[in-house]
Amino acid sequence: MDFSLKMYSEICRALEPYRVVTVKQYLSQDIEPPLVIMRHDVDKDLDCALAVAELEYRMGINSTYYFRYPRTFDLVTMSKISRWGHEIGYHYEVMDKAGGNIQKALDIFRQELDIFRRYFPVSTVCRHGNPLTKWDGKEIWEHCDFKDFDLEGEAYLSLADVSVYLTDTGRNWCGSRNIKDFLGSGSSVSIKKTPELIAFLQNMGADRIYLNCHPERWAPGLWGWVKSLLRDKTLNLGKFLINQCHRPKPPSFPGGDTRRKN
Structure with a gap:
């Protein structure tokens, strides 16, 4: 079944030819391609986050996990994921x-951010895009700089040099259900289902790939898969109605260069 934990394990196997890195590693180190930046936005389900993180750990993959406050801020879960070698972000x-x-x-x-840093050395942050609100969280960076918070960068604004950005938002990979989850740069590719993504990875379709996978979309077990499917169908209907009225454009940031520094 697509968008199951078993299918996610197939994605991980397809990453073997690449250097798989966290957002922090990509921004702070000079890593030769081909590479994949692996990111997870933990929006809802902590059990799914643990399942995905443990699977990656067993397969030798380190990823970045971004947690919301207070919605998914759980020290037991976050500490376990951190011990598996993954980056914890805000x-x-x-x-x-x-x-x-x-x-x-x-x-x-x-x-x-100070609350996160009491427990974890947070170096990167990522905006959570709520499709039901009118504000874009990235706009705060028009009024300040990453250095003001001792940050390496932001998971959207600092990765402008990637070749391809692919996200499972909307339960597909083509971005047709995205309202706020887009990078504003990188080439577009025609990928809808996960087997197509796996083939793209296996064929080395790009040398700098940025993958964003939401753990709740890769739930273990049949019941977890059904719940995820029903939730996505409901959310996609709401997004469709919103998308008919408004689709925000990526903001410009004339105050400074927010791209990755080599």
């Missing part, structure tokens, strides 16, 4: 919490 949604007020959003960002 999945911020401060513009939504601040109702679009930039200064309030920055204050919340600093407070929540």
